Amino acid sequence: MLVDQRPEPLTALLLNATxxxxxxxxxxxxxxxxGGQQPFAGVLLHAVTFYGLPGPRAGLVRES
Known part of the structure; x- marks a missing residue:
């Protein structure tokens, strides 16, 4: 994966939560x-995701 070649320990990615x-x-x-973030009024909620977090491979947290 492309980020595996980077020296930073974490990679952040904002996704359209819907x-x-x-x-x-x-x-x-x-x-x-x-978590979630709405960068500014009038835009959709974004899911805040990280690659490289310690712990088991949990994947994205599913919202109910």
Whole structure:
């Protein structure tokens, strides 16, 4: 994976929280959801995900 060649310990990625296909794809790349963020008024909620977090491969946290 491209980020495996980078020296930084973590990689952050903001995703459209409503696009389940993209979230599922990022889960296969071991990104884990840690929260949500609305960058500014009028835009959709984004899922904040990280690659390289310590711990078991949990994948993205699914919202109910």
């Amino acid at each position: 696009c389940l296909r993209v979230r599922a794809l990022c889960e296969t790349w071991c990104y884990r959801k840690v």
